[in-house]
Amino acid sequence: MADLIAAMRALKYPEEKLQVLLLLEEDDDVTIAAADAAGVGDVVTVLLVPPADPRTKPKACNYGLHFSTGEIVTIYDAEDHPDPLQLRRVVAAFDRLPDNTACVQAKLAFHNGTQNLLTAWFTADYALWFGFILPGLMRSDSPIPLGGTSNHLRRSVLDEIGSWDPFNVTEDADLGVRIAESGYRTAVLDSTTLEEANSDPINWIRQRSRWYKGYLQTWLVHMRRPVGLWRGLGAVGFFRFTALMAGTPLIACLNMAFWLISLAWIMGQPQVIRDEFPAYVYFPALVSLIFGNVAVLYMNLIACRERRNSALLIAGLTTPLYWVMMSIAAIKGTYQLIRNPSYWEKTFHGLSAPNGSKPAESSAADATGPTR
Amino acid sequence: MRPTRWLFWGCTALYVVIGLYLSVGHGFLMGDALSRVSAARSVLFSRDPHLAAIGFVFTPLTAVVQLPTVLLSQWWSGLTSWGVTGVVMSAPFMAGAVVQIFKIGTDRRCPMWLVWTVTALFALNPMIVFYGGNGMSEAPFLLMMCWATRRLIRWCTTDDIHDLVAVAVALGLAYLTRYDALAAGLAVTVFVFATTLLRQGWKNKRELLFPATMDAVLVALPTGVAFLAWAATSWLITGEALQQFSSTYGNSSILEQSGGGSTDTSYALVFSIAETVVLGPVLPLLIPIVSVLAWRRRDLEVVAAGVVLASVIAFATLSYMRGLTFPFLRFYICALPWMAVLAFQLVPAGGALVERRHGPHGYARRVSVGSRSVPAVLAVALVVLTPVATGALMVSPALSGQQYALESIVFPAPADTSDKRRTERRIIASFSTERELAEHIDAMHLPEGSVLMDTVYGFAVYTATRDPRTFVIPSDQDFTSIVNRPADHGVQYVLAVPNVGRGESDAVNRRYPTLYETGADIATLELEIPNDGQDQPTWRLYRIL
Numbered sequence: 074m075a076d077l078i079a080a081m082r083a084l085k086y087p088e089e090k091l092q093v094l095l096l097l098e099e100d101d102d103v104t105i106a107a108a109d110a111a112g113v114g115d116v117v118t119v120l121l122v123p124p125a126d127p128r129t130k131p132k133a134c135n136y137g138l139h140f141s142t143g144e145i146v147t148i149y150d151a152e153d154h155p156d157p158l159q160l161r162r163v164v165a166a167f168d169r170l171p172d173n174t175a176c177v178q179a180k181l182a183f184h185n186g187t188q189n190l191l192t193a194w195f196t197a198d199y200a201l202w203f204g205f206i207l208p209g210l211m212r213s214d215s216p217i218p219l220g221g222t223s224n225h226l227r228r229s230v231l232d233e234i235g236s237w238d239p240f241n242v243t244e245d246a247d248l249g250v251r252i253a254e255s256g257y258r259t260a261v262l263d264s265t266t267l268e269e270a271n272s273d274p275i276n277w278i279r280q281r282s283r284w285y286k287g288y289l290q291t292w293l294v295h296m297r298r299p300v301g302l303w304r305g306l307g308a309v310g311f312f313r314f315t316a317l318m319a320g321t322p323l324i325a326c327l328n329m330a331f332w333l334i335s336l337a338w339i340m341g342q343p344q345v346i347r348d349e350f351p352a353y354v355y356f357p358a359l360v361s362l363i364f365g366n367v368a369v370l371y372m373n374l375i376a377c378r379e380r381r382n383s384a385l386l387i388a389g390l391t392t393p394l395y396w397v398m399m400s401i402a403a404i405k406g407t408y409q410l411i412r413n414p415s416y417w418e419k420t421f422h423g424l425s426a427p428n429g430s431k432p433a434e435s436s437a438a439d440a441t442g443p444t445r
Numbered sequence: 446m447r448p449t450r451w452l453f454w455g456c457t458a459l460y461v462v463i464g465l466y467l468s469v470g471h472g473f474l475m476g477d478a479l480s481r482v483s484a485a486r487s488v489l490f491s492r493d494p495h496l497a498a499i500g501f502v503f504t505p506l507t508a509v510v511q512l513p514t515v516l517l518s519q520w521w522s523g524l525t526s527w528g529v530t531g532v533v534m535s536a537p538f539m540a541g542a543v544v545q546i547f548k549i550g551t552d553r554r555c556p557m558w559l560v561w562t563v564t565a566l567f568a569l570n571p572m573i574v575f576y577g578g579n580g581m582s583e584a585p586f587l588l589m590m591c592w593a594t595r596r597l598i599r600w601c602t603t604d605d606i607h608d609l610v611a612v613a614v615a616l617g618l619a620y621l622t623r624y625d626a627l628a629a630g631l632a633v634t635v636f637v638f639a640t641t642l643l644r645q646g647w648k649n650k651r652e653l654l655f656p657a658t659m660d661a662v663l664v665a666l667p668t669g670v671a672f673l674a675w676a677a678t679s680w681l682i683t684g685e686a687l688q689q690f691s692s693t694y695g696n697s698s699i700l701e702q703s704g705g706g707s708t709d710t711s712y713a714l715v716f717s718i719a720e721t722v723v724l725g726p727v728l729p730l731l732i733p734i735v736s737v738l739a740w741r742r743r744d745l746e747v748v749a750a751g752v753v754l755a756s757v758i759a760f761a762t763l764s765y766m767r768g769l770t771f772p773f774l775r776f777y778i779c780a781l782p783w784m785a786v787l788a789f790q791l792v793p794a795g796g797a798l799v800e801r802r803h804g805p806h807g808y809a810r811r812v813s814v815g816s817r818s819v820p821a822v823l824a825v826a827l828v829v830l831t832p833v834a835t836g837a838l839m840v841s842p843a844l845s846g847q848q849y850a851l852e853s854i855v856f857p858a859p860a861d862t863s864d865k866r867r868t869e870r871r872i873i874a875s876f877s878t879e880r881e882l883a884e885h886i887d888a889m890h891l892p893e894g895s896v897l898m899d900t901v902y903g904f905a906v907y908t909a910t911r912d913p914r915t916f917v918i919p920s921d922q923d924f925t926s927i928v929n930r931p932a933d934h935g936v937q938y939v940l941a942v943p944n945v946g947r948g949e950s951d952a953v954n955r956r957y958p959t960l961y962e963t964g965a966d967i968a969t970l971e972l973e974i975p976n977d978g979q980d981q982p983t984w985r986l987y988r989i990l
Contacts, residue, residue, distance in 0.1 A: 352495055356496050363670065367666070367667075367670050371663070371667075374663055374666070375606055375610065377659065378606060378656075378659050378660070379606055379802070381805060383656040384655045386655055386659050386662065390662070
């Protein structure tokens, strides 16, 4: 709570134009008590979200949106450390960018990248995604899955195209697609919000499996009307949407199968595999295996260097182990999509606290705020 | 059209024309070039077409690049028999190297007349012209080395990741062209590590090693991956990781079989220096002058160029001194671009570079004060006669064993019957006997898989035949069982070479050591074909009993 207060106090923005809402679940007594004890009320307005299904972050965000008064709505997670000038930069960016810009996404990075190998992988992952891939996608006019936090939205656009889908577990990705589909654009802002990277493998898998599930969910939701989607996004945008939303989780699942096939091939060269991989499949596969994997690993290293974070070298070189965890998360997420589509895998935060304080369970809705 | 386009296409056309004049016009072919063509042909048109037939003794780029043109040889086998696919491969690569030299000059902001003069002297150097048109791996190798040099020079100023990655990719591709690139890869990695480390300073101790290590890893990774992937693929397919060193077809074995390696270390050193001077006659002057200037100007770019190009020359020298390789002039070919780059570097660097993204240690290059035309004139005065000097020394059998026969093409003297001229004519006639032999076998209209031979000498037959499927060659996956029981598998003839020298590595000789002399009780002599070529074997065609 002290971190939250400090982060909100640090924001440099005219007070009379800033409204910060802290969304807490009404039955989350522990967190409410902690907020009261810390005196959060001095900095933000605490808003209690009625305890009703679906108990997801997007539902809470929608609830919060009713009480917000600003022209620009921003989502931050409670544990974020946004760049203090970020809000001003966003306003400047909206002024400068074309009128059809619906959303400005800030870059995300982690403050605990050196805590352990997992947080280092996660940081390298984000360095590539927010530093290079998202800006590239932005230039290409394709749908951008928003980053969950630090996305700054025009209120008027939200009113027009609808806010968050309360049943979607990656509501940010869903909203990003809806923005593109409605002819609006998303821009990436060169201002960084520091988040806490997940430092526990089980916790990480829960979080990542939710993301994969949400991506697939988003793809399924928008593919209900494929023709309309095609018209909205265009052929290339449609392809990119599918590659990103369905491709990311499905390929992560398939990876496991292909790794096991490769392993079996190296161990015993079984005839079944020999039959399934004639030369015209085998050699392209071999090229993909070597050049594809190395290219991604190489890009990770480049991203770390370019973000001036060369200390992630070892994480970059061992990324393939991180891919194994991604694959496990993808399989879990896909399975859960079938069994329990709107279940929100909660992510525990506060694991990086240096004083060893007990991890706090974040509520499904962390914080929406500041709205302007 | 931009000047570099003119330069590229002009040089390509020049090298293709000269290459065709030498190969199709005079039949002067390089064995190593033709054997790459043969490897590419066996991938596509052997009895058992498969990519692994490309072979693992040499790294594959030179042959792989020829696959599309070799594909056309099914309609005109002249493409392979005259090594035309090789000419068409090496010409654009060498033209690319010329363009890189040009760009090194413009990057340094040398006066344009100097850039054009040095580029032209490089492009028209007889060694460059010959290797631009003869289908050898030197052309792609030189392109990669010049590209790596140019980008490493840029990186010294920009610290731009794009430059560093380009160096890395060029070195990785260079490894896939020639093994010598490993030396450059190692030297560049050390240089990049040391440079970033020194630039980082001691201000942040915890971070100290990471940025330098990161840059070193980034520049070394493609070469490392190329090395490991090539070794692993070789191991998966043939059971041997490093065939160049372990296989009976590799350099080590060839040296053992046919000699040619050096035994005297100091002689080898002198020889290597002489070879370097043949290609870069003014290097002994340029190196000290430019080194002193670089020291006074604090010009790291001079070191960068030396690191890439001199490391390859040093590697060739060391391996020849240790008796691991041959006394070939072409192993020192990096002396040529080095001389060109040093000529540019006599002139002080000036002006900003166009870059994609400035790195953490990039800096704006100062516009130098002082005269630029005096050193430019000196540079031209030094290098202007070097192509003539190299050309004159290239006809020496001692210094230029693989090239001196060119003398008889460029300055024909039919009346001259000296030993040297006779040998030159025999060298030029190499592989003509193999072409006739292929024609003879084609005329026999044999069914598929009826002639057994090893491509160690047979590659020239294999490139010349109209129907490669007639031949059973070692890259066929059923080769071992066929060589054990040739008659049972429908083999009618065996093409045999003497079981001496490189013939010892011939797979048929290894299975039947007395075949060439006696027929080894499996075959009877049908035809003996004396060879017109220098150092080429007398062929014997045996009929299987």
